[in-house]
Amino acid sequence: MPLEANSDPRQPVRVVDPAAGVEPVEQAGRLRAEGAAAVLVQAAAGGSDDPTLHWLDSSHARGWVRSAAPTNADTLERAWEAQRGQGHVAADALLLAFGALPLLSWGEAPPEPLRPPTAEGAPLGIYAIVDSALRVRQVLEAGVRTVQLRLKRPADADARWQAVLAAAVRESVAAARDHGARLFINDHWRLAAELGATAVHLGQEDLLALGETGRAELRACGLALGISSHAVWELCRARALAPAYVACGPVWPTTTKDMPWRPQGLDNLAWWARVAGTPVVAIGGILDAAQVREAARAGADGVCVLRGLGDDPMRVVPALQKAFERGRSERAAASAPALPHPTLEPQP
Structure with a gap:
């Protein structure tokens, strides 16, 4: 969903009960058209008696919200306004x-209740993001055991480009298998599944574009899924798909992508790690070992490095891995804030 300007802070937010004979989606839409900045139709699960399922309509996100417990409308509305004030x-x-x-749905199908987390496995560690099969082999030979192949489809992609992509995925899958490493293919999940990959990474706009049918197909193919997240609503939505990890970014300012988000900082990263209920990967502006250590100390299960890998990963990676392990050993000393800071600039 494209980002829109923040709603005028003078517009009210509304928590309402379901109207008899009116679908929650329609009810919320009417109230938004009348000037509400956002509307929550409380306990409105299409006529069911589920007190934990509500419909949200706002500029940045709309969908079913599944709360951990029933809520009081007045208390919720006051807390909502207080957070807008922040x-x-x-x-x-x-x-x-x-x-x-809570959880947030991707569309008009309510999210399933969140499953208990599985037993914690080995950390993702240094997570290299690279743009070629050759580079995949370089970082694997340097000791990296989590890597993402990111090859963005150009506007003029043709059959020749598709063949190059397939060859890169095939070679990267083989290299990861040879090294006992975890390989995530960025975006191209159908090709990844076809060529034997076991994991993919997708952004939120790509997942939204798949629709309910496409997301169901993705889940059915058994690929482990990493998901980008930059805001609380994106984190809540990502959690609904029970991902292998959620990426929190950008932790520091980055020039790799042009994006509207404020840097998360170590405080938001620590909050993400505390509440996500799934491994959290730090991404954005991470260039050196000191940053890797701080991200791991804040609770990151993996730390993404792109430009920081340098021309010779064999020389750089050992120091990054040492920094990650040191930061991870210091996690008990780190603290997470009660709430995150906003990640979009407020509008006047």
Whole structure:
């Protein structure tokens, strides 16, 4: 969903009960058209008696919210306004107002209740993001055991480019298998599944574009899924798919991508790690061992490095891995804030 300007802070937010004979989606849409910045139709699961399922309509996110417990409308509305007063956009303010972080659906199918987390496995560690099969082999030979092949489709992609992509995926899958490493293919999940990959990474706009049918197909193919997240509503939505990890970014300012998000900083990263209920990967502006250590110390299960790998990963990676392990050993000393700071600039 494209980002829109933040709603005018003078516009009210509304928590309402379901109207008899009116679908929650329609009810919320009417109230938004009348000037509400955002609307939550409380306990409105299409006529069911589920007190934990609500419909949200806002500029930045809309969908079913599944809360951890039933809510009081007045208390929720006051907490929602209080979070808006801290500078959060309406969607993030509402989700934070629930206290225990809820789930958010990707469409008009309610999210399933969150499954208990599986036993913690080996950390993702240094997570190299590279753009060729040759580079995949370089970082694997340097000791990296989590790598992402990111090859963005150009506007003029043709059959020749598709053949190059397939060859790169095939070679990268073989290299990861040879080294006992985890390989995530960025974006091209159908090709990844066809060529024997076991994991993919997708951004939120790509997942939204798949629709309910495409997301169901993705889940059915058994690929482990990493998901980008930059805001509370994106984190809540990512959690609904029970991902292998959620990426939190950008932790530091980055020039790799042009994006509207404020840097998360170590404080938001620590909060993400505390509440996500799944491994959290730090990404964005991470160039050296000192940053790797701080990200691991804040709770990151993996730390993404792109430009920081340098021309010779064999020389750079050992120091990055040492920094990650040191930061991970210091996690008990790190603290997470009660709530995150806003990640979009407020509008006047």
